[in-house]
Amino acid sequence: MPVPPSVAALERLAARSWRGLEEAPYGDWLLRAGGGFTGRANSVLVLGDPPADLPDAVDAVTHWYTRRGLQPRAQVPGPGNEEADAAFDAAGWAHHDEVLVLTAPLTGWAETAVQVSLAPTPDDAWLAGYRYRGTPLPPVAAAVLANADEPVFAAVRCDPEPAPLAAVARGVLVDGWLCVTAVTVDERHRRRGLATAVMAALGAWARDRDGHSCLLQVAQENTPALALYARLGFTEHHRYHYRLGPQA
Template identity: 65%
Template sequence: MGQSRSPLDVAGLELLAARGWRGTEEARLGDWLLRAGGGFTGRANSALVVGDPGMPLPDAVDAVTCWYTDRGLRPCAMLPGRQSRAADDAFAAAGWERDEDVLVLTAALTPGAPDGVPVTLSPEPDEAWLAGYRHRGLPLPPSARAVLGNAEEVAFAAVRLDPPPAPLAAVARGVVTDDWLGVAAVTVAERHRRQRLATAVMAALQRWGADRGARWTYLQVSAANAPARALYRRAGFIEHHRYHYRYAPA
């Protein structure tokens, strides 16, 4: 991976990433993108706050609140970079709670040769893959499959080191949007950690993405996840921007 500067700004990269991890329902509030997906992941169930909502910010906060409440979801807004500061202040003034920072990392895509780890790629997640992906350490809800598969070019990487019914050793998801590869859901089973499996699934997805015209790659990682941040830094990723969520008062 090369440490070149990304050709997209914050809004451009977030709107591209939103096409790679979609909810099952979307609507517009001016430039803002409202997304719902059965409650599975913040990205698929939040208002992406980029640009102008086409109304005063306090009114936009109310409109977001109503849209999510109507769908039985806790209202949530995703606020990336400096461009969202004024909106962030409006959500804060309405009592919305701030979550931790998430880093968006980017790198030029320079795929390497296979390293001998047996990585398989599939266009759909099977039951073993779904069991292997632990979102925030928890099993996936029923709505997960629809969100995970809702993309035009998507691949599900898996490493199996023990025969079924033993769980997979590692999984990850890749999606190509324009000339970008998005990598997500990188999960390594506890007993197989420190065996370079995360590196192997990412490399397999990079080769897959390069075959489909991707020249850049992005991923998201929690600011608190020091081991993952160190892994991605070694792989050549640099910080593009940060975002955080705000949630309406419970």
Template identity: 60%
Template sequence: MGQSRSPLAVADLERVAARGWRGTEEEPLGDWLLRAGGGFTGRANTALVTGDPGRPLPEAVGAVAAWYRGRGLRPGAALPGAQARPADAAFAAAGWERGEDVLVLTAPLVPGSDDGVPVELSPTPDDGWLGAYRHLGNALPPTAPAVLGNAPVVVFAAVRPEPGAAPVAVARGVVTDDWLGVSAVTVAEDARRRGLATAVMAAVTRWGADHGARWVYLQVTASNAPARALYRRAGHVEHHRYHYRWAPD
């Protein structure tokens, strides 16, 4: 559907994605965006470094550090694409540690076909959904629901082995402008290789199309080979990469 290339530049797509996965507190630093969400996920608890912070870079690095330390959080920064290289060098010079690459993948939105797997869609995550989503393999902290639900057009997909049972596959979708963001795709270990990840993603893309999305984006760590293969089969291509920098403990 539509064009074969994303119509947005790196900084613009990052700002769209930031609106789709928000912390519970935000504050601008020039063009940069300071975000805090109780420590749940890097995306919700790092400074999004796009554009000009409105001050010399070493001073901006210090301002980021002070903002997060004032909230009891380890200071972090998300540095997307080539546009962030000068800032990345400033964070590195201050001794901030570099995380691994995260790939931002995009594709024209093509609603997935219904293969008969029943997928529940809800505007809020219930306890079963929250229990099934394993962020980096870990159970969710108490601040997670506030971050996950902090979007005006959001859906939570779940596959349950039977009505009322705990989900064995989940995903989250959010529509911002004409973009669908897909995240939190998780399948229980004993339910893998049954097409459930494809099923929840297909349901979320159908929902996104119904809500006006024309494009889809998602993020995946460079080391997550199975997820990258899944998304590649679904037609997603790399738009850009970002990485985090974390202040010394």
């Protein structure tokens, strides 16, 4: 794998794979809104410097989100953004979630016998199979999921329709990096290697397009997922957390 990029470079790359439906630069920061679906699509990405002093920048971010009926939220990667994080803290924004950003080379991922289908858009079965934080998707989710350059949607079906899919995942290739999200395995089909299968299929798809590395984000408390990705050779690159402002 090439020399790992900086925290800022990797976060900007990842942001291109999971976008808000509305985005606006604020100095070096990136404001994003996506109807409330997912933290990344509805938070300001805090990297570099805003165009104002930090207390005023926090106020401007607050107003931007409240005007859209969203709870103000900031995604704060580290290390490197401690002063901004302290400014959000001083304004009363709560610390929320700790997320690990993992990376691995796209080598050594053995293909499995599991049949994985790949599609350029998510159909109704795929959308029903993706359980964001264990819950069904809101209507806006389909637009957020499709809002990237040539995403691919992986699916595994073990039972005939209309039974739900056994596993799903999403991939986007950005500058040689496969950004994987939405890995979900139905409870009835867990511990059968299906997550490994969809990762292998996405990895092969990316290598065919000159992909060299993979990145993904995992909540710190998601022990089973961390164990899976460790077996695939992933290591921690950095972390980020959210700051939550007052409810709109």
